[in-house]
Amino acid sequence: MATERARAETLTGLRLPHVRRLFVPPLVLLVVLVAVWWVLAIDQPVYLLPGPLLVFERFWGLTVVSGDVWQALALSMSALVAGAVLALLVGAPLGIAMGANRSVEKVFGPYVNGLYVAPVSALTPLFVWFLGIGLEPRIATVFVFSAPIIALTCFRGARDTPQTFVEVARVFGASGTQVMTKTIIPHSVPYIITALRLGLGRAVKGTVLAELVVSVTGLGELLQGYATRFDSASLMAVLIVLLLLGVILQVVVARVEVAIAPWRQAT
Amino acid sequence: MPDAKIVLDGVRKAYRTRKRRDSFLGRLLPEPRPQTVEVLALDDLTFSVPEGRFVSIVGPSGCGKTTALRMMDGLVRADAGRVVVNGEPVTGPRPECGFIFQDFGLYPWRSVLDNVAFGLELRGIAREARYERARANIELVGLAGFERNFPHQLSGGMQQRVGIARTLTVEPEILLMDEPFGALDALTRRVMQFELVRILQARSGATSVFVTHDLDEAILLADTVIVMTARPGRVKEIVDVPFPREERGEPLIESAEFSELRHRLWKSLSEEQAARSASVRQSLSASRS
């Protein structure tokens, strides 16, 4: 009975689905989707809708045989890593400061929120204007994409530190700095990991966008190249690579999050 | 007993829970075959509730008293044994059973009036008719004037009164109450206990089962108190409460007889509480993989 299951869940807290239940339904859906795709692709010209077999062949070619995809990713990496690291270095302390201190939140809050919500992709042409074509506008784009979510998540971590924890520290005579280092920051650590995961997701998006707009290296170049040659199969293959990478990264980091802080509820 | 309204006979209930990994690495890697541990909540639980009586069930936390209560209204099914209400085995919720939840269970999007009228609404009773009955019960629980308010605007005590009014509105023969005052502070709890005495006197005749861990509450409200053992739960002892209904009030709690009864139940209960600590220790070490 659903209610019994629900109660069993509350007895143990977190309940991760059994591995078998987790994998079978999506696989079934995958098979169905591929079958439909195959049927649809039968009469279509290759440049328009290539069939699954062709795409898989391209996929294999790009990843295993020629490794083009990995080369392109490596080129994109520098902007991605630099931008993400910068975003973390700026975003995490800012977020925690905002969470710990209401005045900081009042001053910076609207901007962080604004940057998170706003279509910051519009800023990329601006970056290109001021920073030229090359690594800098891409780093700037990645930064602007990922810093807000990192700051906001760390803000949640610091702000949600139960008042009780802080008071326990104070009662035992902790100074302001000690309260920060011994209660707020440890509480925020799992949130920082989450922030990293979300920030990375956004950073990747920023990288690809920047490359498509600026379009000189890495994945952007690869994609544009295939587009001009009407090579749909390769385009789709690259997309599949991106999808898989994204999912794997998500799953791995999500597990790390749960492993680090088993007392938290996973979203 | 021949005229027993509710009968539990040899009831057994077990839950399966997953063993939690204890190391960081253990949690990191996926589990191909999660190990489970069986928790026996109830084992050979047997008692009956005569018609028209108010029975309190007390016991240490986790003894399964809430599970037993939920079985009476078919929210949980027993693994073995029988649960019989009104002569029929229980397969699901019954219209003659009213259930009051510990966390109130009020619908936040409905006003007090709509919450209280909920049961009648489900039965298809026309709006004016159900509102009339709802209003009567809202007044009975002392919330007249709050019909248009929403749950989040009310205090805990008031919310639980709405819950009580909602249940009373469907006029159940049997009242099942799952630690209804557990979420309230001590003062409000005491006030609500006296309120409940008053309300139930206005509506005599309902068979009631009341689960709580508060001894005073159990003795104050009930005709009979059932003490359960620590997990796995069974009946430890059954004690009759000899005080007449009219005397259930403030002075009674202060009296010597009340203290004696409380003391006796307290001793019984603390033995079980100690047993429970021992079993918690045991299950913690068992779940270390």
Next chain:
Amino acid sequence: MTPRLGSLVGLIAIWWILSLGASPFGLPGPPAVFEAFVELIESGRLISALGVTLSSFAVGGLLAVLMGVPLGILMGFRPWVGRAVDPYLTALYVMPFSAIVPLLVLWFGIDEQVRIVFIFLFTLPQVAIVCYQGARRTPATLVEVARTYMASERQVFWKVLIPYEVPFIFTALRLGVGLAVQGMVVAELLIASLTGIGYLLEIAGATLDLATTLAIIIFIMVLGITAVAILQRIENSVAPWRHGVTIEGGGNA
């Protein structure tokens, strides 16, 4: 309110000062940008460009919501559907969406259609995920209460589950609109078209008209922020009891 206003004024002041120091090809100051903005409005270029862009935004966004909300709810109430579809939605949500643009352009060309499809695909996953999370987490107690009052399955669905979902639907709407705006801008940037905001930006860029570029960009950002703020207000007033779920946005393509 005052610290916020104060910092905004401060920011504009800093901008102004910076612009005074630079050369004619450098940073235009607030007055120049404002002038450019006024010109855009008066000439009607901004309005017509906005009209074109907004229509694809509206259609794409609407489709995404109309399909995403029922999908998410279905996923929540039928766990096996949820388990089946969730990985794909997550994959879409995590993927750098701009990567899809070259493929879409190949398939749909460069006019209205392609933008609508992009915005639709971009907005759908998150809307569905939000509704899914909400539907999944319906507290067991609320359903149990209904069952003790002998509610039928249909009654439980309409009188408990759907009302519980409504705030989540509003959250999904808010996120959906925010995302659709972002998707719209990305689409404009990446799809070389002859109408719309993207085109305006291109022209301004080609003529080295930084003031106009800035004016357009600021306008878009403010538009995006305002739209979301308004929806947030609406969301707050619909469900004052707040179900309190943290939703993470994956936006900006």
